[in-house]
Amino acid sequence: MSATTIADVARIAKVSKATVSRVLAGQSQYIRAETRQRVLAAIEELGYHPSHAARSLKSKRSCTLGIVGYGLEFYGPSCTLSGAEEEASELGYTLLLHLIRQPETNNVAELLDEMQSRYVDGLIWAVPEIGNNHAWLEDPAFQPSVPVVFLSAEPRPNRFVVAVDNYAAGLTATRHLIAEGCQNIGVITGPLDWWEARQRKLGWKDALESVGLPRKEGFMAEGNWSATSGERGLMQLLTKHPEIDGVFVCNDRMAVGALKIAREMGRRVPEDLAIIGFDDVQDAAYFYPALSTMHQDMIEVGRRAVRELSKVIEAQQNNTPYPPTALLLQAEIVVRESSRRR
Amino acid sequence: MSATTIADVARIAKVSKATVSRVLAGQSQYIRAETRQRVLAAIEELGYHPSHAARSLKSKRSCTLGIVGYGLEFYGPSCTLSGAEEEASELGYTLLLHLIRQPETNNVAELLDEMQSRYVDGLIWAVPEIGNNHAWLEDPAFQPSVPVVFLSAEPRPNRFVVAVDNYAAGLTATRHLIAEGCQNIGVITGPLDWWEARQRKLGWKDALESVGLPRKEGFMAEGNWSATSGERGLMQLLTKHPEIDGVFVCNDRMAVGALKIAREMGRRVPEDLAIIGFDDVQDAAYFYPALSTMHQDMIEVGRRAVRELSKVIEAQQNNTPYPPTALLLQAEIVVRESSRRR
DNA sequence: ACGTAAAATGTAATCGGTTGCAGAAAACAG
DNA sequence: CTGTTTTCTGCAACCGATTACATTTTACGT
Numbered sequence: 001m002s003a004t005t006i007a008d009v010a011r012i013a014k015v016s017k018a019t020v021s022r023v024l025a026g027q028s029q030y031i032r033a034e035t036r037q038r039v040l041a042a043i044e045e046l047g048y049h050p051s052h053a054a055r056s057l058k059s060k061r062s063c064t065l066g067i068v069g070y071g072l073e074f075y076g077p078s079c080t081l082s083g084a085e086e087e088a089s090e091l092g093y094t095l096l097l098h099l100i101r102q103p104e105t106n107n108v109a110e111l112l113d114e115m116q117s118r119y120v121d122g123l124i125w126a127v128p129e130i131g132n133n134h135a136w137l138e139d140p141a142f143q144p145s146v147p148v149v150f151l152s153a154e155p156r157p158n159r160f161v162v163a164v165d166n167y168a169a170g171l172t173a174t175r176h177l178i179a180e181g182c183q184n185i186g187v188i189t190g191p192l193d194w195w196e197a198r199q200r201k202l203g204w205k206d207a208l209e210s211v212g213l214p215r216k217e218g219f220m221a222e223g224n225w226s227a228t229s230g231e232r233g234l235m236q237l238l239t240k241h242p243e244i245d246g247v248f249v250c251n252d253r254m255a256v257g258a259l260k261i262a263r264e265m266g267r268r269v270p271e272d273l274a275i276i277g278f279d280d281v282q283d284a285a286y287f288y289p290a291l292s293t294m295h296q297d298m299i300e301v302g303r304r305a306v307r308e309l310s311k312v313i314e315a316q317q318n319n320t321p322y323p324p325t326a327l328l329l330q331a332e333i334v335v336r337e338s339s340r341r342r
Numbered sequence: 343m344s345a346t347t348i349a350d351v352a353r354i355a356k357v358s359k360a361t362v363s364r365v366l367a368g369q370s371q372y373i374r375a376e377t378r379q380r381v382l383a384a385i386e387e388l389g390y391h392p393s394h395a396a397r398s399l400k401s402k403r404s405c406t407l408g409i410v411g412y413g414l415e416f417y418g419p420s421c422t423l424s425g426a427e428e429e430a431s432e433l434g435y436t437l438l439l440h441l442i443r444q445p446e447t448n449n450v451a452e453l454l455d456e457m458q459s460r461y462v463d464g465l466i467w468a469v470p471e472i473g474n475n476h477a478w479l480e481d482p483a484f485q486p487s488v489p490v491v492f493l494s495a496e497p498r499p500n501r502f503v504v505a506v507d508n509y510a511a512g513l514t515a516t517r518h519l520i521a522e523g524c525q526n527i528g529v530i531t532g533p534l535d536w537w538e539a540r541q542r543k544l545g546w547k548d549a550l551e552s553v554g555l556p557r558k559e560g561f562m563a564e565g566n567w568s569a570t571s572g573e574r575g576l577m578q579l580l581t582k583h584p585e586i587d588g589v590f591v592c593n594d595r596m597a598v599g600a601l602k603i604a605r606e607m608g609r610r611v612p613e614d615l616a617i618i619g620f621d622d623v624q625d626a627a628y629f630y631p632a633l634s635t636m637h638q639d640m641i642e643v644g645r646r647a648v649r650e651l652s653k654v655i656e657a658q659q660n661n662t663p664y665p666p667t668a669l670l671l672q673a674e675i676v677v678r679e680s681s682r683r684r
Numbered sequence: 685a686c687g688t689a690a691a692a693t694g695t696a697a698t699c700g701g702t703t704g705c706a707g708a709a710a711a712c713a714g
Numbered sequence: 715c716t717g718t719t720t721t722c723t724g725c726a727a728c729c730g731a732t733t734a735c736a737t738t739t740t741a742c743g744t
Contacts, residue, residue, distance in 0.1 A: 005730055016694045021732060030692055032740095052460040053399040054730035058699045062395070064438075072424040073417075073624075073641075082414040085441045094460070096406075097437045099427045118394040118436070227628050256628040263630070282415075286569050286598040288605070288630035299415075347700055358724045363702055372722055396700035400729045685744100692739065698732085710721070 004046045013042035024050060056119045065309060066096045066120035068111065070103045070127045075281045076298045080126055080151060083302025091310050096120055104193075106133040112144050122309040126151040129195040147312040149305045154195045155326030160312065162305040162327045164296045166196050169331035170203015173248045173276045173294050176333055178211060180274050180341045182246030186219040188233035188258065190250045200250045200278065216241065223254045230254025234261045245273055246339075252277040252284055252293055259287055259338065274339040278331075289337035296331040304329070346388045355384035366392060398461045407651060408438045408462035410453065412445045412469045416567075417623045418640045422468055422493060425644025433652050438462055446535075448475040454486050464651040468493040468644075471537040489654040491647045496537045497668030502654065504647040504669045506638045508538050511673035512545015515590045515618045515636050518675055520553055522616050522683045524588030528561045530575035530600065532592045542592045542620065558583065565596045572596025576603045587615055588681075594619040594626055594635055601629055601680065616681040620673075631679035638673040646671070 006024075010017045015035060022031055023039040042048070056062040065088055071077045081097075088095050096118060098111060115123060125148055127133070134153060136142045149160040177185050187204045190197030201220070208215045218240040223229035230249060234257070237244050249255040255277030259269060267273040269289055277284065280295035304327055315322035348366075352359045357377060364373055365381040384390075398404040407430055413419045423439075430437050438460060440453060457465060467490055469475070476495065478484045491502040519527050529546045532539030543562070550557045560582040565571035572591060576599070579586050591597040597619030601611060609615040611631055619626065622637035646669055657664035 006732095007730080017731080018695080018733075019693060022693085025732085030690095032692060035692080049455045049459045051399065051730050053395045053404070054699090055732080056699095057393065057395040057399055057701085057730080058732045060699085072420050072427075074420075075415075075417075078414050078416075078420040081439075082441060085414075085439055086443070089440070094456070095439045097423075097427055097439045098431070099424060101428070113391045114436070117391045227625055253625060256625050260628050260630070283569055283595060283598050283625070286602050286629075288602070348702095349700080359701080360703075360725080361723060364723085367702085374722060377722080393700050396729090397702080398729095399700080399731085400702045402729085687744095688742090690739100690741075692737100694737070695735085697734090699730105702728085704725105704727090706723105706725080708721105708723075710719100712719075713717085714715105 004048045006048075006050070008046055009039065009042045009048050012046065013038045015039060060119065062119040062121055063093050064096050064118065064120050065093045065122050065124060065306065066098065066115040066118070067124040068098050068100060068115075068127055070100045072099060076279060076296070077126065079298035080302040080305075083299035084124060084126075084306050085302075086299075087303040087306040091306065093121070093306070093310070100127050103127050104130050104133055106136045108136050108142060112142060116145060120146060122146050122313050123148040124151065124305050124309060125149070125153070126305075129153040130191075131193045147309060147316060149309045149312070151301060151305055152196055155328075158324050159326075160308055160324045162301055162308060163329070164196075164298075164301065165328040165330050166199035167203045167206075168328075169278065169294045169296070170200040170248070170250075171207045172203070172331070172333050173200075173278065174204045174207035176292070176335065177246035177248060177274055177276060177339065178207065178213065180246070180270070180339055182274050182341075184214060184219070184241065184244045185246040185248065186221070186237045186241065186244045188221045188223050188230060188237070188247060188249045188254055190222075190254075191224050192222055197250060200248075204248050219244070223250070225251050225253060227253045227257035227260075230257030231261045232257075234258040235265070238265060238267070247273065247275050248278075249275060250278050252279040252281045252291060255291055255293070255338075256287055259289070259291070263288075270337065270339050270341050274341055276333075276339045280334055284334075285336060287338070292336045292339035293334055294331040295334045297329065300329060346390045348390075348392070350388055351381065351384045351390050354388065355380040357381060402461060404461040404463055405435050406438050406460065406462050407435045407464050407466060407648065408440065408457040408460070409466040410440045410442060410457075410469055412442045414441060418621060418638070419468065421640035422644040422647075425641035426466060426468075426648050427644075428641075429645040429648035433648065435463070435648070435652070442469050445469050446472050446475055448478045450478050450484060454484060458487060462488060464488050464655050465490040466493065466647050466651060467491070467495070468647075471495040472533075473535045489651060489658060491651045491654070493643060493647055494538055497670075500666050501668075502650055502666045504643055504650060505538075505671070506640075506643065507670040507672050508541035509545045509548075510670075511620065511636045511638070512542040512590070512592075513549045514545070514673070514675050515542075515620065516546045516549035518634070518677065519588035519590060519616055519618060519681060520549065520555065522588070522612070522681055524616050524683075526556060526561070526583065526586045527588040527590065528563070528579045528583065528586045530563045530565050530572060530579070530589060530591045530596055532564075532596075533566050534564055539592060542590075546590050561586070565592070567593050567595060569595045569599035569602075572599025573603045574599075576600040577607070580607060580609070589615065589617050591617060591619050594621040594623045594633060597633055597635070597680075598629055601631070601633070605630075612679065612681050612683050616683055618675075618681045622676055626676075627678060629680070634678045634681035635676050636673040637676045639671065642671060 189201045221233035221236045277293035284291040531543045563575035619635035626633040
């Protein structure tokens with residue numbers, strides 16, 4: 001047990017608690033070199049480590065960031081968390097993790113309280129924006145006392161956001177299919193109450209419109225991100241519109257389902273049907289055929305979120321203004337076999 | 343800011359701080375019902391929430407568990423973490439997350455200090471056992487003052503372990519290939535400095551020996567869990583031993599690489615070559631052909647670890663003995679297309 | 685050598701709870 | 715109505731750090 005306290009150190013080093021504290025704080029140069037040495041030696045000798053609780057009790061800072069997440073069993077969120085932890089670690093923060101299992105609801109009161117009572121210095125809200133599950137933002141009763149950075153959420157005034165530019169990525173993916181010579185391009189979207197899903201779909205729509213390609217009723221199927229829903233989606237599209245020769249599938253899991261159905265329905269990919277996914281999951285290159293997809297760097301999203309948050313915290317302490325902004329990262333297209341037709 | 347303190351509540355409720363504290367503690371029944379009501383009303387009115395720091399400073403308990411993990415970008419570890427968080431949340435704990443990026447090294451001193459100075463009530467060590475990266479356990483200088491539960495580590499006396507029974511799973515997988523009529527069964531292992539990898543391989547070896555099937559030099563290739571290494575592994579096996587008609591690939595990512603190489607080398611799966619993987623990643627059913635695999639419930643591993651840890655903590659507080667044990671969960675075989683030959 | 689400013693260190697209050705001990709109130713017995 | 719338990723509540727010390735303010739020590743100029 002860390003039974004040694006600052007008082008023990010003080011006694012051994014023959015100085016006062018205050019002096020020890022100053023040595024620990026570091027920046028205060030009002031310490032004689034010789035004294036500092038004595039204190040450090042005592043610390044070393046005792047194997048002393050400061051009590052985090054005492055420190056944050058007095059100073060109101062905990063060097064802890066709360067992160068509220070969802071869907072850790074999926075690739076993207078895991079990477080985000082990993083990136084966030086890495087950056088936090090480098091900046092001297094530790095993460096307090098809370099996972100939500102029902103992202104649609106917005107029952108956040110106790111959650112915020114919990115985080116607050118633990119004196120987190122800031123909060124990362126990594127729950128996708130679904131329906132109006134961010135409505136609590138409007139309720140003044142829920143205004144958290146610490147800065148919050150939102151991930152993958154719709155940019156709005158007075159809100160820090162770090163997200164991938166899903167709209168641009170949707171444009172890129174669809175334009176790629178166009179460039180490959182597809183004439184009838186469908187889309188299998190994520191659940192449309194997700195902001196991200198709507199953005200990707202919008203990219204698809206605008207890409208088609210901008211070149212005057214058809215966008216018939218029935219060129220769209222709504223999935224739920226699962227492989228099964230990708231199967232169902234492609235089946236719907238192809239039965240209603242056999243002329244479809246390209247599909248933008250809005251995540252890789254649905255895409256792998258689509259690939260399977262394409263095989264089973266006798267469509268050659270990419271010759272008869274070009275497919276591009278979204279996410280670039282680890283094994284996308286090993287799907288059959290290798291999946292073209294939009295690569296999004298979720299690790300970077302996590303890192304940026306923490307970096308942004310730490311800046312807000314710092315600014316807040318110095319009473320410097322730091323206006324909320326939205327940071328949009330660009331996804332990159334990765335062309336593999338499933339969409340390459342020339 | 344949570345500016346309201348227990349003193350504010352006391353003032354409003356016209357009682358002393360001590361009384362408020364007792365109401366908060368709950369179990370103390372030495373409070374008149376009427377008084378309790380007043381206090382609760384005051385708490386409600388003020389929107390009071392206790393300060394975590396103050397509480398753990400005095401009581402030395404933080405209701406926080408530290409979890410040290412590795413490889414969150416992979417499926418298994420993510421699920422473990424998710425399960426751990428879920429159980430922790432149910433038991434009233436919050437997780438403090440720390441990720442390691444170089445699991446081979448065992449530079450754990452500052453890490454343990456950090457966790458300790460934050461008064462975590464217990465620790466979950468979810469870093470795979472690689473080489474002697476658990477050697478710090480032997481060093482008395484590193485004995486953490488809080489209980490530790492190890493995940494996916496070799497069971498040893500005086501050590502709490504929760505893990506999947508990789509050996510039994512290796513047996514099962516290999517016996518399945520035997521039952522499907524394979525005569526020459528190879529293995530693509532994980533890196534053999536990993537304990538888990540060795541266990542799986544051992545299962546393969548013993549399964550073959552127990553039925554007297556050949557196990558030639560060159561029936562084994564060592565991978566590094568990556569899809570690329572699965573490709574390389576299968577290529578090695580098949581060039582040295584074209585007669586191989588079944589392979590136990592020790593994780594699904596390597597298996598997906600193997601599937602690809604099998605295709606490219608013109609081996610039909612499963613007719614010419616039966617393949618079984620390990621992990622049951624989300625899309626295993628959508629590989630081509632659908633991948634047979636050993637399903638391990640990593641979520642449950644996470645849950646169990648936390649449950650075990652909480653029991654140890656409780657026992658420690660009551661001064662009840664609670665002997666270290668190893669909890670081995672069994673993996674379940676999932677037979678899909680890649681290994682079904684009859 | 686002495687006065688004064690600057691540097692170094694100490695004293696003590698404070699953060700927001702918990703808890704041992706003691707005193708007050710209520711319950712109960714005779 | 716008093717004496718004794720039992721139940722309830724308050725006082726005050728304490729957990730381990732930080733920090734404003736006071737005090738001592740050192741440096742420096744003349």
